[in-house]
Amino acid sequence: MSSTTDLRRTPLYERHLAAGARVVPFAGWEMPVQYVGVKEEHLAVRSAAGVFDVSHMGEIRTVGPQAAAFLQRILSNDVEKIAVGGSQYSVLCTEDGGVLDDLFTYRLADDVYLTVTNASNHAKDLAWFQRWAEGFDVTVEDAFDEFAMLAVQGPDARRITSQVLGYELPGPFRTGGAIWNDADVLVAGTGYTGEDGVELLVPPAVAPDLWDALLAAGVQPAGLGARDTLRMEACFHLYGNDLSEDRDPIGAGLGWACKEATGFVGSEAVAAARAGGSPHGEKLVPFRFTDKGIPRGGNDVVGGGTVTSGTFSPSLGIGIGLAYVPVASAEVGTPLTIDVRGRERPAEVATKPLYKRPN
Structure with a gap:
């Protein structure tokens, strides 16, 4: 990682410091990893509402x-x-x-x-x-500098965000436009936590005031640590961990997002993997520990395979993760053994998502 003087900062950097964030280098940026604590922020999103600065996207x-x-x-x-x-x-x-x-x-x-x-x-x-x-006949434009991006997630996220914006929010996977403080806001019913909520794309100059308004309305600021534990409970992929140029989308469990009939770049190779299996002979599976321990990315699966993402689940109270394992070991319920720093920990292949909201 480059020195901190080479790292970029989002428009909300000063707000993160004011909220007591611990800031760390991430993907070329200085980003908040936590404020009051990963567990507290994670559970706030699961029970009420949290807001993440994702302006680095x-x-x-x-x-x-x-x-x-x-x-x-x-x-x-x-x-x-x-x-x-x-x-x-x-x-x-x-x-x-x-x-x-x-x-x-x-x-x-x-x-x-x-x-x-x-x-x-x-x-x-x-x-x-x-x-x-x-x-x-198309124009491709880099729109990065036009937007800051806030993700408001949790069971109360829509209600609070609607009150702050004074706007009826679009439904899940829908988008809409709002005006807030004389600025355009693109509201998208998406997110990466497994909870309902929205992502707000706003002009960078407007982001600090919108952040303040959301916090004043009771939304908990949440950092990259909670974002990671939340997405793992939901079995969402993280590029660089669970996805890479060395892995195909079929082996990664993303065949549902691939429509080879459209002829997209790489479609023939993806069709071959769907028909004959991933070239690596492995599948990405969610797993949970059946005893103590916390898995981490890079841990070996005894007998073949590698953990790509691992953490302690604040919602479930156990170690969870994602791992590429041989196809023969990918069925739900299959016992696994994970080597965590030289100690073998028992686990089993689980169903997606790892966490489901109680009825």
Whole structure:
């Protein structure tokens, strides 16, 4: 990691310091890992509402009469099924079926789309978009500097955010526009915690005041630590851990987001993996410990396989994670043994999601 003088800061950096955040280097940024504590912030999102600064995420705008056709060519899902005001999850694949990134794309108008990239992949993704745009009547724009992004998540997130904005929020996986303090706000019914909520894309200058308003309304600031434990309980992937250019989306369990019939870049390799199995002969599975211990990414699965993400689940009170294991060991209920710093810990393959809200 570069020295702290080389790291970027979001428009909310001073707010994080004021809230007592512990700031750490992450993907080239100085980001809050926690405020009062990962467990407290995690449980606040599960029980009420938390807000995450995700302004380090990137945005790419695609505009033009062939915008849909172009995105259909490079994104793995069926872009033509996104209605205006809709959103869709997909992956960006290399020609040989590796995963460059996983993305959300919003259709803002007939010929206008906004794609959100992972922070560490933004420059790479933008170059990929620009490379494949040749020959299409489309304009690809780097929209990164236009937005700050706040994710408000939890069972109370919609109610509180609606009160703050004075706006009836769009439903899950839908988008809408609001005006707050004379500024445009793009409201998207998405998030990466397993809870209901919204993501708010606003001009950077407006973000601090909106952050203040959300906190004043009772939303708990939450850092990257809680974001990670929440997404693992929901079995959501983290690029660089569970996804990479060396792994295909079928082995990663993302076949549902791949529609090979659209002919996207890498579709032939993905179709081959779907038909014959991942070239690695492994599948990504969720697991839970059946005794004490906390798994971490990089731990070996005894007998074959590797933990890609691991943590202690504040909601379940046990160690959980995701791991690539041989296909023969991927069935739910299969016992696993995880080597945690030289100590073998018993675990079992579990169902997705690892955490479900009680009825």
